[in-house]
Amino acid sequence: MADHAAHLQMVRGLARSGRPAIVIAASGMCSGGRIVNYLKAMLGDPRHDVLFCGYQAAGTAGRAIQQHGPRGGWVDLDGQRIDIRAQVHTLAGYSAHADQQDLLHFVGRMRSAPRQVRLVHGDEGAKQALAACIRQRHPGIEVVVP
Known part of the structure; x- marks a missing residue:
């Protein structure tokens, strides 16, 4: 989706619908880009799941979600505190980086x-x-x- 307004409309629609969705993001640490919009809209809803496929570096939003999400913690996204109510899962062993x-x-x-x-x-x-x-x-x- 090239248009940012259309992207935000899609995010709001998914968040409101309660329908299952899979969001695939490019590599990163959930600290910038469109994935942040999805997380801000959906992390607080227990109907959703967040699946990490690989490593999230220390000090990033992705790592905070991995560490605190399973215990009902929170994460700061764009200066906004988001309570993590979604289920958080991590698949180990998937990384684009060399070992x-x-x-x-x-x-x-x-x-x-x-x-x-x-x-x-x-x-x-x-x-x-x-x-x-x-x-x-x-x-x-x-x-x-x-």
Whole structure:
């Protein structure tokens, strides 16, 4: 749906109808884009379910919904407190991101090794673990975790 007004009309219609719906969002952490409209309209209604297919980073709205939703908590979306009454589910194992072994293979298969690798995305513990593995396997590469 290209028109934002039509999108908002669709969201309101789904929220009011009570009909089952599946909303598929592009990758992200539920902190921006059209998914926020759906969540604001539907999270407070126990007739709805929210299904996460994969990882939500710490400090994001998606992670807050995953952590607090099952216990009846709340989330801040666009400065608005939304009580989570919808059921929240997570399917583990679905991610578009490479895992640690894939990233190590990626670095190891480069035609010429980089002088430096900067790890800027992910949870702090995971970044530190990956940095240690890269340093161990590739001692000539400087690894920076800002």
